[in-house]
Amino acid sequence: xxxxxxxxxxxxxxxxxxxxxxxxxxxxxxxxxxxxxxxxxxxxxxxxxxxxxxxxxxxxxxxxxxxxxxxxxxxxxxxxxxxxxxxxxxxxxxxxxxxxxxxxxxxxxxxxxxxxxxxxxxxxxxxxxxxxxxxxxxxxxxxxxxxxxxxxxxxxxxxxxxxxxxxxxxxxxxxxxxxxxxxxxxxxxxxxxxxxxxxxxxxxxxxxxxxxxxxxxxxxxxxxxxxxxxxxxxxxxxxxxxxxxxxxxxxxxxxxxxxxxxxxxxxxxxxxxxxxxxxxxxxxxxxxxxxxxxxxxxxxxxxxxxxxxxxxxxxxxxxxxxxxxxxxxxxxxxxxxxxxxxxxxxxxxxxxxxxxxxxxxxxxxxxxxxxxxxxxxxxxxxxxxxxxxxxxxxxxxxxxxxxxxxxxxxxxxxxxxxxxxxxxxxxxxxxxxxxxxxxxxxxxxxxxxxxxxxxxxxxxxxxxxxxxxxxxxxxxxxxxxxxxxxxxxxxxxxxxxxxxxxxxx
Amino acid sequence: xxxxxxxxxxxxxxxxxxxxxxxxxxxxxxxxxxxxxxxxxxxxxxxxxxxxxxxxxxxxxxxxxxxxxxxxxxxxxxxxxxxxxxxxxxxxxxxxxxxxxxxxxxxxxxxxxxxxxxxxxxxxxxxxxxxxxxxxxxxxxxxxxxxxxxxxxxxxxxxxxxxxxxxxxxxxxxxxxxxxxxxxxxxxxxxxxxxxxxxxxxxxxxxxxxxxxxxxxxxxxxxxxxxxxxxxxxxxxxxxxxxxxxxxxxxxxxxxxxxxxxxxxxxxxxxxxxxxxxxxxxxxxxxxxxxxxxxxxxxxxxxxxxxxxxxxxxxxxxxxxxxxxxxxxxxxxxxxxxxxxxxxxxxxxxxxxxxxxxxxxxx
Numbered sequence: 001x002x003x004x005x006x007x008x009x010x011x012x013x014x015x016x017x018x019x020x021x022x023x024x025x026x027x028x029x030x031x032x033x034x035x036x037x038x039x040x041x042x043x044x045x046x047x048x049x050x051x052x053x054x055x056x057x058x059x060x061x062x063x064x065x066x067x068x069x070x071x072x073x074x075x076x077x078x079x080x081x082x083x084x085x086x087x088x089x090x091x092x093x094x095x096x097x098x099x100x101x102x103x104x105x106x107x108x109x110x111x112x113x114x115x116x117x118x119x120x121x122x123x124x125x126x127x128x129x130x131x132x133x134x135x136x137x138x139x140x141x142x143x144x145x146x147x148x149x150x151x152x153x154x155x156x157x158x159x160x161x162x163x164x165x166x167x168x169x170x171x172x173x174x175x176x177x178x179x180x181x182x183x184x185x186x187x188x189x190x191x192x193x194x195x196x197x198x199x200x201x202x203x204x205x206x207x208x209x210x211x212x213x214x215x216x217x218x219x220x221x222x223x224x225x226x227x228x229x230x231x232x233x234x235x236x237x238x239x240x241x242x243x244x245x246x247x248x249x250x251x252x253x254x255x256x257x258x259x260x261x262x263x264x265x266x267x268x269x270x271x272x273x274x275x276x277x278x279x280x281x282x283x284x285x286x287x288x289x290x291x292x293x294x295x296x297x298x299x300x301x302x303x304x305x306x307x308x309x310x311x312x313x314x315x316x317x318x319x320x321x322x323x324x325x326x327x328x329x330x331x332x333x334x335x336x337x338x339x340x341x342x343x344x345x346x347x348x349x350x351x352x353x354x355x356x357x358x359x360x361x362x363x364x365x366x367x368x369x370x371x372x373x374x375x376x377x378x379x380x381x382x383x384x385x386x387x388x389x390x391x392x393x394x395x396x397x398x399x400x401x402x403x404x405x406x407x408x409x410x411x412x413x414x415x416x417x418x419x420x421x422x423x424x425x426x427x428x429x430x431x432x433x434x435x436x437x438x439x440x441x442x443x444x445x446x447x448x449x450x451x452x453x454x455x456x457x458x459x460x461x462x463x464x465x466x467x468x469x470x471x472x473x474x475x476x477x478x479x480x481x482x483x484x485x486x487x488x489x490x491x492x493x494x495x496x497x498x499x500x501x502x503x504x505x
Numbered sequence: 506x507x508x509x510x511x512x513x514x515x516x517x518x519x520x521x522x523x524x525x526x527x528x529x530x531x532x533x534x535x536x537x538x539x540x541x542x543x544x545x546x547x548x549x550x551x552x553x554x555x556x557x558x559x560x561x562x563x564x565x566x567x568x569x570x571x572x573x574x575x576x577x578x579x580x581x582x583x584x585x586x587x588x589x590x591x592x593x594x595x596x597x598x599x600x601x602x603x604x605x606x607x608x609x610x611x612x613x614x615x616x617x618x619x620x621x622x623x624x625x626x627x628x629x630x631x632x633x634x635x636x637x638x639x640x641x642x643x644x645x646x647x648x649x650x651x652x653x654x655x656x657x658x659x660x661x662x663x664x665x666x667x668x669x670x671x672x673x674x675x676x677x678x679x680x681x682x683x684x685x686x687x688x689x690x691x692x693x694x695x696x697x698x699x700x701x702x703x704x705x706x707x708x709x710x711x712x713x714x715x716x717x718x719x720x721x722x723x724x725x726x727x728x729x730x731x732x733x734x735x736x737x738x739x740x741x742x743x744x745x746x747x748x749x750x751x752x753x754x755x756x757x758x759x760x761x762x763x764x765x766x767x768x769x770x771x772x773x774x775x776x777x778x779x780x781x782x783x784x785x786x787x788x789x790x791x792x793x794x795x796x797x798x799x800x801x802x803x804x805x806x807x808x809x810x811x812x813x814x815x816x817x818x819x820x821x822x823x824x825x826x827x828x829x830x831x832x833x834x835x836x837x838x839x840x841x842x843x844x845x846x847x848x849x850x851x852x853x854x855x856x857x858x859x860x861x862x863x864x865x866x867x868x
Binding site (some may be wrong): 313332333334336337343345350351352353354355356357361365366368369370371372373374375376377419 | 719720721722724725727728731732734735736737738739740741742800801
């Protein structure tokens with residue numbers, strides 16, 4: 001616990017409601033100097049709203065915010081920044097067409113003779129990134145860098161604001177590799193020792209235990225409690241977050257064992273020497289009905305590339321795919337949907353949701369696309385389908401007519417899942433279906449995958465979280481550096497797969 | 506309780522897409538009511554309705570037709586600057602087919618210049634061929650944008666500039682006066698009290714509404730405009746959708762061109778459809794479809810947007826604004842409407858209204 005008197009921020013009795021939802025109800029939150037404070041909870045628990053209130057994006061309906069012992073009203077994000085509150089958002093919020101240096105120092109460019117001093121600017125930026133152990137050409141455009149580097153640039157930008165005393169990191173690690181995450185943690189610890197107060201929002205519980213001092217748990221917009229990290233066992237934390245115990249995870253193991261018997265012998269889809277230069281080396285792969293195949297590997301190891309080849313986003317330049325014994329010739333999402341293949345893409349925001357369309361329209365989109373322009377589903381039929389999947393997947397939305405952008409991340413993910421389930425696929429490829437969503441929904445989705453397999457669908461499950469891949473998959477394919485390295489059937493240890501990913505024996 | 510219910514409904518009204526275009530139209534009408542005596546005067550002469558209001562409706566017909574196609578193009582995230590030029594091409598083509606002799610092609614033995622029944626080509630083709638040509642113009646734009654991946658503004662700029670030249674070539678740069686009675690009906694005729702042009706606009710509106718809202722095309726167009734990558738992943742062929750929008754927009758321009766040339770009775774490649782692309786884009790913007798980003802659209806709101814523009818023009822002329830200064834007046838109207846759409850201004854208005862409703866609740 002931070003000693004009293006050490007608090008830099010105190011939020012008391014915060015209320016905030018949106019049409020139809022109480023996003024925050026009577027939430028208290030304190031942050032001490034030189035503290036890393038985890039903010040955890042399921043989707044829709046109110047983490048983002050709390051942060052938005054603190055950063056001036058939203059005004060609270062009720063409640064007080066005290067900064068350095070003085071009650072303040074935060075009028076806008078800019079106002080928050082002036083008061084020393086700096087934020088890195090979940091999605092990278094930078095300009096991809098500017099250079100890394102420009103992005104880091106935008107608005108604070110060093111000047112010389114009334115114009116920007118590029119030399120100093122670039123060397124400053126290099127220095128800042130050097131502090132993060134990143135050695136990179138800062139004059140290349142941000143868009144040409146990996147997501148991880150972009151994320152680091154965003155973080156560098158946030159704490160480069162010299163007056164920053166409070167740093168908020170909203171899911172900064174969801175697209176970082178282990179090594180990059182370690183780098184980030186190093187930086188966080190360094191800043192902490194300099195007295196910076198850090199709020200760290202993440203879904204990775206490992207990271208919570210690795211780096212934080214205290215944990216505040218929210219659930220359904222209400223405060224569950226604030227705990228010292230060292231004294232809160234992990235299982236108890238999960239119980240507090242989802243409000244129920246984890247027996248369900250044991251159920252899953254059973255479910256997986258049972259569903260194994262349903263795997264069909266004949267291959268539904270067979271890839272032979274399939275490859276595309278620059279994205280994935282030629283590989284062989286067989287997918288069977290009733291089976292979940294997991295793809296394990298680091299970011300950029302070729303997981304997404306395999307998914308996109310199988311779904312026809314990219315065309316292969318070597319090898320062949322056969323489905324039901326017939327070789328495929330047309331590669332496009334449309335012909336894949338016709339064949340009964342579905343891909344739930346990695347990047348929900350960029351390739352998944354259509355933000356301004358309603359939940360109903362988002363759900364029927366792929367199904368309608370496969371029917372074509374003129375076999376129009378009647379409105380009644382559309383509502384029927386939408387309501388069916390809202391119920392089946394437990395999507396929390398006020399109505400099927402809600403624009404999908406108003407839903408929380410986890411619910412948006414479920415809407416996209418619903419879109420693909422509605423096409424009644426035989427092969428469902430899920431690329432990071434649980435990224436950035438909470439433990440409870442994660443478990444729901446994992447269970448859903450297994451029960452779909454049991455119904456006779458073939459599933460491909462891609463995830464950065466090895467534990468999750470292990471828990472859901474009957475068979476695991478390991479990738480490293482755009483190459484298929486190994487394939488494991490049956491129960492395998494996490495350690496063995498890790499070694500295989502790392503390339504050591 | 507009753508209070509909260511009525512304010513809820515009010516909110517529903519203000520959130521409707523038609524709200525702002527209708528408010529803008531109502532404001533102009535209110536202005537006319539106060540400042541222009543007899544603006545709302547209607548009379549029946551020889552079975553035709555006459556009056557300023559009817560003028561507004563009739564003159565807005567070409568813009569409404571254009572706005573239908575433009576709405577779909579803008580909804581896909583694009584824009585079509587060439588519609589004015591395509592109007593001129595369609596108009597020139599129709600005129601040359603009516604009477605090529607006037608331009609000195611000497612295709613027929615007799616020159617029957619001012620005979621209202623004469624048409625060199627069967628009338629059916631006089632209407633059809635310009636439509637086909639304007640569809641080809643749309644196809645050209647669509648291919649450049651969807652398959653050539655050229656920015657819509659740049660891609661359609663090509664035809665905007667080249668189109669007037671093509672129209673000049675078609676008529677040998679000669680202005681053709683139209684004598685054919687049937688063709689003249691399009692822009693000047695009357696049917697059941699109302700101008701024939703209005704029926705043309707109504708039919709185009711109905712067709713556009715039907716093919717977008719009674720099929721899935723409307724949703725696909727919106728989906729492509731909002732997020733083309735997601736749409737592609739969902740199996741929607743975004744290129745074909747865009748191509749369709751531009752072709753449809755081209756056809757609309759062709760229809761508008763024939764209506765326009767019929768009402769001014771002379772094909773003049775430099776005048777037909779001049780600045781109409783701006784009116785059409787403005788109509789769509791007033792109708793609330795977002796230029797640049799695309800997405801959600803409403804054909805009815807765009808049609809009302811076209812009426813707003815024409816009402817502005819007619820009212821300005823009626824109070825004596827010189828024709829040369831018209832564009833300035835239009836600019837004012839556009840600024841007001843666009844400000845109403847800006848999120849900043851909307852938040853501001855919401856703040857004021859929520860304050861007054863709080864006061865009401867307290868008292």
